Amino acid sequence: xxxxxxxxxxxxxxxxxxxxxxxxxxxxxxxxxxxxxxxxxxxxxxxxxxxxxxxxxxxxxxxxxxxxxxxxxxxxxxxxxxxxxxxxxxxxxxxxxxxxxxxxxxxxxxxxxxxxxxxxxxxxxxxxxxxxxxxxxxxxxxxxxxxxxxxxxxxxx
Amino acid sequence: xxxxxxxxxxxxxxxxxxxxxxxxxxxxxxxxxxxxxxxxxxxxxxxxxxxxxxxxxxxxxxxxxxxxxxxxxxxxxxxxxxxxxxxxxxxxxxxxxxxxxxxxxxxxxxxxxxxxxxxxxxxxxxxxxxxxxxxxxxxxxxxxxxxxxxxxxxxxxxxxxxxxxxxxxxxxxxxxxxxxxxxxxxxxxxxxxxxxxxxxxxxxxxxxxxxxxxxxxxxxxxxxxxxxxxxxxxxxxxxxxxxxxxxxxxxxxxxxxxxxxxxxxxxxxxxxxxxxxxxxxxxxxxxxxxxxxxxxxxxxxxxxxxxxxxxxxxxxxxxxxxxxxxxxxxxxxxxxxxxxxxxxxxxxxxxxxxxxxxxxxxxxxxxxxxxxxxxxxxxxxxxxxxxxxxxxxxxxxxxxxxxxxxxxxxxxxxxxxxxxxxxxxxxxxxxxxxxxxxxxxxxxxxxxxxxxxxxxxxxxxxxxxxxxxxxxxxxxxxxxxxxxxxxxxxxxxxxxxxxxxxxxxxxxxxxxxxxxxxxxxxxxxxxxxxxxxxxxxxxxxxxxxxxxxxxxxxxxxxxxxxxxxxxxxxxxxxxxxxxxxxxxxxxxxxxxxxxxxxxxxxxxxxxxxxxxxxxxxxxxxxxxxxxxxxxxxxxxxxxxxxxxxxxxxxxxxxxxxxxxxxxxxxxxxxxxxxxxxxxxxxxxxxxxxxxxxxxxxxxxxxxxxxxxxxxxxxxxxxxxxxxxxxxxxxxxxxxxxxxxxxxxxxxxxxxxx
Ligand code: FES
Ligand code: FES
Numbered sequence: 001x002x003x004x005x006x007x008x009x010x011x012x013x014x015x016x017x018x019x020x021x022x023x024x025x026x027x028x029x030x031x032x033x034x035x036x037x038x039x040x041x042x043x044x045x046x047x048x049x050x051x052x053x054x055x056x057x058x059x060x061x062x063x064x065x066x067x068x069x070x071x072x073x074x075x076x077x078x079x080x081x082x083x084x085x086x087x088x089x090x091x092x093x094x095x096x097x098x099x100x101x102x103x104x105x106x107x108x109x110x111x112x113x114x115x116x117x118x119x120x121x122x123x124x125x126x127x128x129x130x131x132x133x134x135x136x137x138x139x140x141x142x143x144x145x146x147x148x149x150x151x152x153x154x155x156x157x
Numbered sequence: 158x159x160x161x162x163x164x165x166x167x168x169x170x171x172x173x174x175x176x177x178x179x180x181x182x183x184x185x186x187x188x189x190x191x192x193x194x195x196x197x198x199x200x201x202x203x204x205x206x207x208x209x210x211x212x213x214x215x216x217x218x219x220x221x222x223x224x225x226x227x228x229x230x231x232x233x234x235x236x237x238x239x240x241x242x243x244x245x246x247x248x249x250x251x252x253x254x255x256x257x258x259x260x261x262x263x264x265x266x267x268x269x270x271x272x273x274x275x276x277x278x279x280x281x282x283x284x285x286x287x288x289x290x291x292x293x294x295x296x297x298x299x300x301x302x303x304x305x306x307x308x309x310x311x312x313x314x315x316x317x318x319x320x321x322x323x324x325x326x327x328x329x330x331x332x333x334x335x336x337x338x339x340x341x342x343x344x345x346x347x348x349x350x351x352x353x354x355x356x357x358x359x360x361x362x363x364x365x366x367x368x369x370x371x372x373x374x375x376x377x378x379x380x381x382x383x384x385x386x387x388x389x390x391x392x393x394x395x396x397x398x399x400x401x402x403x404x405x406x407x408x409x410x411x412x413x414x415x416x417x418x419x420x421x422x423x424x425x426x427x428x429x430x431x432x433x434x435x436x437x438x439x440x441x442x443x444x445x446x447x448x449x450x451x452x453x454x455x456x457x458x459x460x461x462x463x464x465x466x467x468x469x470x471x472x473x474x475x476x477x478x479x480x481x482x483x484x485x486x487x488x489x490x491x492x493x494x495x496x497x498x499x500x501x502x503x504x505x506x507x508x509x510x511x512x513x514x515x516x517x518x519x520x521x522x523x524x525x526x527x528x529x530x531x532x533x534x535x536x537x538x539x540x541x542x543x544x545x546x547x548x549x550x551x552x553x554x555x556x557x558x559x560x561x562x563x564x565x566x567x568x569x570x571x572x573x574x575x576x577x578x579x580x581x582x583x584x585x586x587x588x589x590x591x592x593x594x595x596x597x598x599x600x601x602x603x604x605x606x607x608x609x610x611x612x613x614x615x616x617x618x619x620x621x622x623x624x625x626x627x628x629x630x631x632x633x634x635x636x637x638x639x640x641x642x643x644x645x646x647x648x649x650x651x652x653x654x655x656x657x658x659x660x661x662x663x664x665x666x667x668x669x670x671x672x673x674x675x676x677x678x679x680x681x682x683x684x685x686x687x688x689x690x691x692x693x694x695x696x697x698x699x700x701x702x703x704x705x706x707x708x709x710x711x712x713x714x715x716x717x718x719x720x721x722x723x724x725x726x727x728x729x730x731x732x733x734x735x736x737x738x739x740x741x742x743x744x745x746x747x748x749x750x751x752x753x754x755x756x757x758x759x760x761x762x763x764x765x766x767x768x769x770x771x772x773x774x775x776x777x778x779x780x781x782x783x784x785x786x787x788x789x790x791x792x793x794x795x796x797x798x799x800x801x802x803x804x805x806x807x808x809x810x811x812x813x814x815x816x817x818x819x820x821x822x823x824x825x826x827x828x829x830x831x832x833x834x835x836x837x838x839x840x841x842x843x844x845x846x847x848x849x850x851x852x853x854x855x856x857x858x859x860x861x862x863x864x865x866x867x868x869x870x871x872x873x874x875x876x877x878x879x880x881x882x883x884x885x886x887x888x889x890x891x892x893x894x895x896x897x898x899x900x901x902x903x904x905x906x907x908x909x910x
Contacts, residue, residue, distance in 0.1 A: 022715075038364075038365070040366070042446060043446065046833055048364055055748030067321055085186075092181075094177070096175075098185070099637035099802055099803075099806060100363070100414050100415045102414025103364050103414075127844075130840075130841040134833060136364055136415050138803035139807075139810075144841065145846075
């Protein structure tokens with residue numbers, strides 16, 4: 001028995017149908033076509049599936065699709081404003097904070113969640129805020145620098 | 158290859174700069190399509206049933222109930238791979254992808270299902286009844302070589318020993334390297350140390366699980382979309398396993414979410430193709446993380462005996478190593494690589510290494526970044542520190558005293574050309590990190606590392622577009638920035654801006670064979686081929702200019718993206734730009750392109766030295782990396798930012814291996830930690846910034862001096878961290894990972910002595 005879900009995704013009213021036991025991650029990818037949300041583990045350990053759900057950072061693999069009913073979701077696909085990349089996206093490019101890039105959508109969302117709350121984080125705060133996101137390529141150095149640079153850029157704006 | 162690939166000193170304009178990568182925007186906006194992001198109309202969901210036993214013979218598989226379940230379109234077992242179809246050289250590859258009579262490890266595939274959706278496919282897996290007879294298993298590499306160990310393969314008679322043993326064992330092959338007379342060397346030593354070192358089994362830990370979509374058509378042709386480090390090899394092997402002509406299978410590589418060697422081997426791909434063939438529908442199959450750990454290929458677990466002798470004045474007289482590398486249930490060549498790399502940093506008079514390929518009931522070992530070198534380096538570099546201490550010489554000076562140079566005969570055979578180990582050591586000695594004072598609770602370690610680097614077959618097309626831009630098409634997968642590097646190389650050769658070059662990875666139907674991206678060959682071999690293609694195109698461009706000008710092509714030179722008349726006509730004719738030539742191409746002979754096919758020889762060997770500061774909490778056994786520096790020879794850094802990224806990423810993986818990562822097996826031979834929660838890779842808060850220093854000692858066999866850079870950085874960290882931790886706790890650590898319980902145990906043992 002499928003369920004019909006209505007939610008706001010990246011500002012748009014979207015309806016999708018999913019199974020009651022289907023994760024929000026699968027629903028976003030397979031039903032709503034948002035494949036920018038990645039699956040690295042399916043068990044809440046890698047952060048590749050990070051999204052904002054009603055303003056809170058969550059692993060979409062740990063949420064059911066049905067739970068999105070009436071709620072608002074932000075994914076990496078909604079970060080840029082038209083052709084204007086979000087400062088985090090710009091700085092990730094500038095700093096080469098991605099190698100393979102599979103972790104990037106999750107990091108961008110998690111970093112945005114951090115900067116929304118704390119516009120001037122220390123390196124240590126960035127490292128702890130991003131500790132739920134795994135990256136196997138970069139050793140995190142360039143990711144941390146990119147987030148600090150984006151924070152600075154956003155404070156100036 | 159008969160082409161001029163010799164290094165020539167030059168001023169670079171594009172190479173060595175740091176532009177944004179061309180595939181970047183897609184990757185920060187979620188548009189890039191990775192393995193699991195591709196779908197086909199009418200596609201089915203594929204799932205694999207896996208053995209819960211470490212070692213069991215498969216008596217019977219009853220798939221009838223699963224086949225009858227509504228929505229199930231195909232069930233596949235080993236029976237669906239007809240023995241007569243399979244290329245004999247690929248039998249063990251198939252056997253690992255789909256078990257035959259025996260399941261050799263926890264996670265070994267025994268059957269697969271394709272159904273209309275995930276739920277149905279999973280339900281069908283539960284309906285498959287497999288009758289197993291559980292056999293005795295062995296997962297530990299040292300246990301497996303004991304005479305009474307359960308035998309994994311009755312037909313395994315050790316290769317590489319003379320005479321061939323009469324009795325089967327778990328030692329699949331033996332290999333030996335070295336020179337001089339080690340016995341003589343030991344007799345000259347004042348101090349001899351012997352030690353056993355162990356390293357745990359680490360997984361590459363790429364964040365993207367294996368994924369593929371296969372579509373087999375009734376006419377016998379097929380398409381595959383897959384995340385891979387080598388789509389041409391995947392094509393050849395899948396076709397060889399399914400009894401297809403390789404030309405009938407077209408493989409397109411997706412963006413790849415990390416591989417580090419793990420995506421150079423087949424795991425799910427032939428199975429997906431077989432499901433599609435049986436169901437007559439496209440099938441998509443994506444591994445879960447649990448499957449990635451249990452059933453893809455981690456690096457070998459090892460046990461290594463080192464014996465070294467030194468005189469009182471600090472001269473090494475002999476070095477000997479016996480290296481046992483577990484390869485899973487199938488023969489590998491991993492111990493051989495360990496035996497080759499172990500002492501490669503040093504100039505030794507008497508050296509001998511023996512590698513043993515050991516079969517165990519674990520997943521089939523796969524390549525992992527500089528495969529086999531980190532473990533051997535852990536053993537040797539730990540021993541180097543101990544010897545240095547014994548003779549009262551600083552670890553860095555002790556290494557410098559024995560460092561390999563141009564002309565040194567390496568421990569694995571060849572004589573070195575110009576190499577970078579000495580310079581990396583000198584740079585380390587002078588590095589501010591090495592000179593910095595340690596805080597009260599900190600200790601420092603260092604270690605060196607070596608990797609060969611590979612070349613191999615490459616093929617590329619360079620097309621001059623009508624607007625005067627250029628497209629370089631290669632068939633070697635971009636695993637982390639290669640398109641940016643190739644575009645830089647093309648911009649350099651053609652003398653045009655980087656922004657006017659587009660780099661594309663072709664599918665297997667669009668270009669000749671290219672070897673996979675492994676052995677750090679990507680940028681070395683692809684750039685060599687790209688340079689060759691550019692030079693062909695430039696010749697053609699000069700010919701076209703000659704037609705337009707009606708002069709001899711010999712009187713034309715290509716400079717800064719323009720054809721210039723030289724000789725008699727010099728000064729009379731204004732230069733012709735790439736745009737001019739592209740736009741007049743129709744009149745001068747049609748589209749302008751260059752094409753190259755090469756076997757890239759002469760990849761330059763690569764060396765690194767790492768420095769590491771740690772703080773060890775003696776109460777909890779927890780180690781914190783306080784500071785870390787990577788110094789490595791890149792030959793020439795084409796895109797320095799991505800070279801730094803390779804250095805940092807490799808170091809982080811090595812640190813994880815040194816401190817936490819390891820496969821843990823239970824008594825039952827089942828993997829206890831097949832997930833990121835219990836197989837813990839470093840997270841952001843575990844690491845400091847990772848400082849890098851790029852040295853550029855040109856590879857004489859590349860026009861720009863490029864060497865591979867991707868792998869060497871994972872080689873030194875195990876020992877660099879190990880040496881730092883040993884210094885911190887005052888006890889020599891001989892086993893990685895140096896997890897908190899191991900450190901506490903080492904402290905306890907030292908105390909009770
Ligand atoms: S996929 Fe959700 S945390 Fe890994
Ligand atoms: S860039 Fe590959 S996992 Fe982060």
